[in-house]
Amino acid sequence: SKMTFEKKKTSEEEEGSGDGVKVNDQGNKGEQLIVSYWGVKPMKITKEDGTEWKWSCFRPWETYKADLTIDLKKHHVPSTLPDKIAYWMVKSLRWPTDLFFQRRYGCRAIMLETVAAVPGMVGGMLMHFKSLRRFEQSGGWIKALLEEAENERMHLMTFMEVAKPKWYERALVISVQGVFFNAYLIGYIISPKFAHRMVGYLEEEAIHSYTEFLKELDNGNIENVPAPAIAVDYWRLEADATLRDVVMVVRADEAHHRDVNHYASDIHYQGHELKEAPAPIGYH
């Protein structure tokens, strides 16, 4: 196929082997074709039942059934000074959050997931660069932390389907992300031990919030709508799953992140680096 947008072409590119790739341009131009000499067609993937896999940001083999048996009550008793600071920093953040959201747990989930997806990416990125600089293995922790970030982002992609954030909530997200990203980046460079402990406590709070979310669903204050299609595929839910089922698996995910982060902090507490202990990849 031809290159449609570049005027001067050498013969070599004239007979370019690139293919046109369909683009789902949300604009009114409908389906447009990006014709590029470099066009790379995505792999065609089908579900077990042969129907086409329609999600591009996760693949069938990345879906899973959440382990709902995980102990939701586990708590790390802060014993050292840094632990106590981490604990009280998280507790103090709870107060303005409760004030802002009151019982609107749908919006709360959306807003907090935009923050929850930051630490894993920052930690994974910093470990990736450390592995490059020091020519050393990572023990799989880059992947484990990036997996956490991707999982939290999928929470957001799911809740986005059931709750539409208002313009001022969107503005808040942008400012909170800017502050939190930089603070966590510096915090992680200075002390991964402290950073992972804090995320462990943030996850303990998230479990609490999702339990409240369930209560609001059960007493009818929040409508128990059908689960979004993306959630049904991602967590392998039943076709007739509802929002309640989604909140249950999301809460279980947070408990797994709690374990991984408290564990990562403990590894540092015992004088080791993460790379020395095999990473809990695929722990959900």
Place this chain on the structure above:
Amino acid sequence: SKMTFEKKKTSEEEEGSGDGVKVNDQGNKGEQLIVSYWGVKPMKITKEDGTEWKWSCFRPWETYKADLTIDLKKHHVPSTLPDKIAYWMVKSLRWPTDLFFQRRYGCRAIMLETVAAVPGMVGGMLMHFKSLRRFEQSGGWIKALLEEAENERMHLMTFMEVAKPKWYERALVISVQGVFFNAYLIGYIISPKFAHRMVGYLEEEAIHSYTEFLKELDNGNIENVPAPAIAVDYWRLEADATLRDVVMVVRADEAHHRDVNHYASDIHYQGHELKEAPAPIGYH
């Protein structure tokens, strides 16, 4: 199992369910045990032949056979001004690199892979945060770019086994990474179109360098040692594979990254965002 390092414990943690996790402490203390209430045992994974999978940073289902039929000669003819700037920037970087490394392609590969693994992580991270801020899907491009970064890092993990960088090369890597990371971060924020085009040209140069590497192997200037175990597993090579086989698959990887980046730039050139075109995940 008990918590061995925290003195004051509540009863709840006394009967903690955490397990001890073996740590391969490179120090002389031999195998130590991290005992943590939060200990998460990594999944036990075995190869198809039942033997235990020994790598923690990649899994059997993430290994692949590189497509060696990819056209190594494809080149993007720079037609716009930004294209020409990207092209000449990369060409001008070639000159000092050749001067520094001469024909030492083992060391060259190691050093350049520490740089090549930066763009994918930066691009993936920025797209991850944009997806969070804007509550929008990513079209799979976060994963495609993070995959590229991880693949380039695996190149480094492989070449590290056959060439040991000297202390001044390690120092150079640290400074180059600091400069390149910040420059690429700013460049990507300003113009992903330009950034992807530049990476496309860097990959075209990498293909050229690996071809030279092969020549040095073939004329005996570089010893064609057996392929490192990590490479044999990662690219599913034959058990008796040699360094030459590794360079062949690494060069094929670079050609795939060339396509993905030139394609990503083309998408922007046609006025679209990456998320509008399904990402080429697993393209290798």
